[in-house]
Amino acid sequence: MAPTHTALPNGLGTSFLIVGAGTIGLSTALHLTKRGYKDITLLDRGDSIPSAYSAGNDENKIVRADYEDPFYATKALEAIDAWSHDPIFIPHYKQCGYLVTSSGAAPDKAKSHVDRLIRSISSHPAQPKGCLTTLATPTEIRKHSPRLTGPLSGWSGYINSHAGYARAAPAMKGLYTELVARGVKFHFGTAGDAIAILPDAETAKLYPAPRPYVKTADGNVQCADVIILATGAHTARLLPQAGAQLTAKAWAVGHVRLSATEAKTLLHIPVVNCRDLGFFFAPVPVREDEPNGDWLIKLCAHGGGYTNRSMTSGGGTSLPPTQSEENDAIPVEDEALIRQLLRETLPEFARRPLERKFICWCADTADSEYVIDNVPSYAGLVLASGDSAHAFKMLPVFGQWVADMIESGSQGEVRWRWKTQDSDGTEDINWRVGNVRDIKDVERRSDETEKLVSKL
Ligand SMILES: Cc1cc2nc3c(=O)[nH]c(=O)nc-3n(C[C@H](O)[C@H](O)[C@H](O)COP(=O)(O)OP(=O)(O)OC[C@H]3O[C@@H](n4cnc5c(N)ncnc54)[C@H](O)[C@@H]3O)c2cc1C
CATH class of the missing domain: 3.50.50.60 (FAD/NAD(P)-binding domain)
Structure with missing residues (x-):
């Protein structure tokens, strides 16, 4: 052209x-x-x-395309269409559904966010008919996703099948x-x-x-x-x-290693997002060409995000560290959130070591x-x-x-x-739970993490 x-x-x-x-x-x-x-x-x-x-x-x-704001929902629906139909993107997309919940202990902010998402999806004219099922109790969630064998204490929310x-x-x-x-x-x-x-x-x-x-x-x-x-x-x-x-802000990521046999039982779970704890995905192979080798579940902790003002700019603008290795440790409290998320959903993996841990930086407005x-x-x-x-x-x-x-x-x-x-x-973002803190003010030492795990 x-x-x-x-x-x-x-x-x-x-x-x-x-x-x-x-x-x-x-x-x-x-x-x-x-x-x-x-x-x-x-x-x-x-x-x-x-x-x-x-x-x-x-x-x-x-x-x-689960956004409170219909503007971004429309944009994300266009993106889902491209992930589903454009040959460049098709191989990399899996439409497995998206389970969104809050736990029984969640602050009202998380619960009302989930309610607003339900209303937004139900009223958006371009969301496919029937994509949304509300799941009001742990029993309903378990009935929908039986592989989530943890207690799901007080969990409620919905699943959107038009996502992945x-x-x-x-x-x-x-x-x-x-x-x-x-x-x-x-x-x-x-x-x-x-x-x-x-x-x-x-x-x-x-x-x-x-x-x-x-x-x-x-x-x-x-x-x-x-x-x-x-x-x-x-x-x-x-x-x-x-x-x-x-404002550069970071959130914590970690992975749990599974055998191929363990992974096979989890291949069809939806993306699970508990708004006050964190989210995780079905396992993927460590090496694409070795499906019988090990697999990894990726998990992220929710929170207000971490800035990095002190180390780079003397209290001014928040920027990521200049070297990527400086990101290779996560806050102990995020490890605790990730383990709590596992205990609630896949308890058999809650004590397994987290690996490939890092904090990941975005540009927040x-x-x-x-x-x-x-x-x-x-x-x-x-x-x-x-x-x-x-x-x-x-x-x-x-x-x-x-x-x-x-x-x-x-x-x-x-x-x-x-x-x-x-x-x-530090502005309040309506879809996030937790305060913004500087990364220097949080504990990231691995011995502290080990103490935490030993208490589980
Ligand atoms: C923990 C976490 C989970 C997330 N999960 C999701 C999710 O599930 N779904 C979703 O939609 N989004 C998610 N995001 C957000 C998503 O990753 C970002 O919105 C997106 O990747 C930002 O794209 P970008 O191009 O702006 O920045 P980046 O993808 O970070 O790209 C910036 C590029 O600039 C390069 N660069 C930087 N400085 C220079 C320089 N001086 N010279 C040359 N190159 C430079 C970097 O190397 C990099 O390649 C998540 C983010 C985080 C932190």
């Missing part, structure tokens, strides 16, 4: 440099190729796709292969590690809308007619003025709205971020919103505009 434009609004040409080849960067490249653009380059500081620094670098992610999970890292690898085949260029490691956007913000203010370029760690500079920053939680390190609206807009003071610099921990499911569709904004020259969707109101990252 020929490009629909040889020039973009604002007199911009049609070469694109995307900084960050994570969820949003890859999706943006896909949609630019779909629109016929030929000159597209991605930079990533990781060594390969998925990058060790990407929030998408994970076994699996929930794909669901994506194999995250394989989906990103598959998309990368597709993009290479479409002629998209990639630079990794030091050649892909953007260390500065030039001119910097202060200099940019002195000249009307200067053209930006990107300096990389190997000493080169990269430029293009349009530069798209899709650097997720790391964005404010490159573009400090984005730190007023993007005050209202959980994405940001897809031109960066003020620059010509041809676009920010595509603010994922707020709910963007992986949008992998097949996110890039079309970025391409729409670039082609129209401005962001018509008010909620996705560059945010002028500062966020301190």
Whole structure:
């Protein structure tokens, strides 16, 4: 398909440099190729796709259109359609259903969130008829998902059959292969590690809308007619003025190892999300080519999220640590939540060691709205971020919103505009339970974790 434009609004040409080849960067490249653009380059500081620094670098992610806000429900339904029908994404999606609950001990906030989700799904005209079944008691949940043999103490909620999970890292690898085949260029490691956007913000203010370029760690500079920053939680390190609206926040992930025989009994469970504890998935093989080898269940703990202000920026903007190894330990209290989740659902695994533990970083906004807009003071610099921990499911569709904004020259969707109101990252998010804390204030020592497990 020929490009629909040889020039973009604002007199911009049609070469694109995307900084960050994570969820949003890859999706943006896909949609630019779909629109016929030929000159597209991605930079990533990781060594390969998925990058060790990407929030998408994970076994699996929930794909669901269960949003309180019908706007995002509609967008996620479009994404589910693409996961189900687009040959690039089909191999990586499993529509196994999504069980959403709160426990008997849950705060009212978690319970009322589940109630609002039920109302939102029932009233959304594009949700398939009959996809929602309310499960008001532990007995009803067990009847629906008999493999959940734990007590499910006071659990109630619903199951949505029009949802499931994506194999995250394989989906990103598959998309990368597709993009290479479409002629998209990639630079990794030091050649892909953007260390500065030039001119910097202060200099940019002195000249009307200067053209930006990107300096990389190997000493080169990269430029293009349009530069798209899709650097997720790391964005404010490159573009400090984005730190007023993007707060890096992390949540804890861990895995339990199963034999193939154990895994087989769990292959058909839905994604289980208890809003006050955490969520987990059916097991996946450690190696795709060894289905008789070990398998892993991925689990995440819920909470308000952790910032990292002190270690990186002297109490200022929250940013992820610069090295991914610093993420390889989880708070003891999150390990406790994950074990509680297992005790309630799959008690036979509650004492098994958690492995592949890490904290995973997102770019949170005050209202959980994405940001897809031109960066003020620059010509041809676009920010595509603010994922707020709910963007992986949008992998097949996110890039079309970025391409729409670039082609129209401005962001018509008010909620996705560059945010002028500062966020301190501690705002109450209606769909999360728990307070925001700094990672330095929580215990992550493994001996403390062992003490916890020995008490179980
Ligand atoms: C624990 C957890 C669970 C989640 N579960 C789900 C879920 O179930 N479903 C769902 O839809 N979403 C989920 N999410 C959210 C989802 O992972 C994110 O919304 C999404 O991955 C964000 O995409 P992104 O492209 O903005 O950032 P990323 O995917 O993090 O990509 C940013 C990229 O930029 C690169 N980069 C950074 N700095 C530089 C630089 N200076 N130069 C070059 N490259 C750079 C990084 O290497 C990375 O590849 C979850 C998030 C967390 C933390």
